[in-house]
Amino acid sequence: MDYSLITTxxxxxxxxxRLNRGLTQAALASLAGITRQxxxxxxxxxxxxxxxxxxxVLGALDCxxxxVPARMPTLDDIQGVFD
Structure with missing residues (x-):
C-alpha cells in the first residue's frame, strides 16, 4: 500500500x-505544543x-x-489520480 495514502x-x-471537538488549527497547535503549520x-x-x-496532535485530541489491516483504496480515495 502507498505510504501517502496511509498518512492522508x-x-x-x-x-x-479536531472539528468534532470544535477546535481551530491554532487551538490544536497550542494544545499539542506545535505550530499551526x-x-x-x-x-x-x-x-x-x-x-x-x-x-x-493525537495526545491533544485524547486519541x-x-x-489495523490496510484496506484497498475506494474510488473517492483515488479520484484525483487520473486528472
Missing part, C-alpha cells in the same frame, strides 16, 4: 476529530511530518494510534 487517511481522521501538514498527510508531531 490519518490526516483526514485528525482533521475530523505543523497541524496543517499533519492534516494534509505530509510524509515529512515526524512521528512526534503526530503523537502530540492514540491503532494498527
Amino acid at each position: 487517511r490519518l490526516g483526514e481522521q485528525v482533521r475530523q476529530r 505543523k497541524v496543517i501538514a499533519v492534516e494534509k498527510g505530509d510524509l515529512s511530518v515526524g512521528m512526534m508531531a503526530y503523537a502530540r 492514540e494510534f491503532t494498527v
Whole structure:
C-alpha cells in the first residue's frame, strides 16, 4: 500500500476529530505544543511530518494510534489520480 495514502487517511481522521471537538488549527497547535503549520501538514498527510508531531496532535485530541489491516483504496480515495 502507498505510504501517502496511509498518512492522508490519518490526516483526514485528525482533521475530523479536531472539528468534532470544535477546535481551530491554532487551538490544536497550542494544545499539542506545535505550530499551526505543523497541524496543517499533519492534516494534509505530509510524509515529512515526524512521528512526534503526530503523537502530540493525537495526545491533544485524547486519541492514540491503532494498527489495523490496510484496506484497498475506494474510488473517492483515488479520484484525483487520473486528472
